[in-house]
Amino acid sequence: CHMTAMMRSSGINAEYGGKSQDTAEYEALSYDSDDDEMVQRERHEAQARLDMWVHQAIHTIEFCLGVISNTASYLRLWALSLAHSELSTVLWDMTLYYGFSSLDWDKGGFVLLFLVWAFWAVLTVTILLCMEGLSAFLHALRLHWVEFQNKFYGGDGFKFLPFSFSLILENEENLEEISNI
Numbered sequence: 001c002h003m004t005a006m007m008r009s010s011g012i013n014a015e016y017g018g019k020s021q022d023t024a025e026y027e028a029l030s031y032d033s034d035d036d037e038m039v040q041r042e043r044h045e046a047q048a049r050l051d052m053w054v055h056q057a058i059h060t061i062e063f064c065l066g067v068i069s070n071t072a073s074y075l076r077l078w079a080l081s082l083a084h085s086e087l088s089t090v091l092w093d094m095t096l097y098y099g100f101s102s103l104d105w106d107k108g109g110f111v112l113l114f115l116v117w118a119f120w121a122v123l124t125v126t127i128l129l130c131m132e133g134l135s136a137f138l139h140a141l142r143l144h145w146v147e148f149q150n151k152f153y154g155g156d157g158f159k160f161l162p163f164s165f166s167l168i169l170e171n172e173e174n175l176e177e178i179s180n181i
Contacts, residue, residue, distance in 0.1 A: 070147045077139050084132045091128070095120035 099116030161167075 066147070070143075073139075073143050073147055077136065077143070080132070080136055080139060084128060084136075087128055087132070088124075091120060091123050095123065 095116055099113055099120075104112075
């Protein structure tokens with residue numbers, strides 16, 4: 001009786017297992033397992049849906065930026081081909097066209113024509129074929145390795161192991177040793 005009186009004076013009731021009525025009611029609510037599991041499942045599903053939406057939004061933004069970037073890069077190649085065309089026109093107008101129009105066949109025009117053609121050929125090979133070809137090759141290589149590869153490369157964190165015959169032979173020898181034991 002004395003213990004029950006002390007428990008009542010401190011707000012602890014014997015019929016709630018020695019706990020306060022508020023604590024016992026809270027624990028009774030939290031142990032309603034069917035409702036609690038359902039609420040937890042709904043929260044988990046809501047979180048999973050939110051994660052999916054955020055993940056998809058990020059991938060959509062990356063895709064749009066990739067399309068814009070790749071388009072700009074291919075437009076750069078197109079601009080290089082236009083520059084190549086203009087350089088061809090300039091070289092034609094400044095060398096061969098001038099040589100053909102000012103040719104005097106009576107005063108050794110063939111020699112002048114050959115010299116003009118040689119000058120045009122050297123400029124064409126050095127400027128157009130070498131410089132423009134190298135520039136277009138490097139741009140195309142960059143497009144393949146940098147921008148086209150982003151569709152396939154995942155970066156999963158696996159260590160790169162270059163192909164090596166010595167590693168293959170070493171692994172085979174280890175397997176043979178293990179199988180002989």
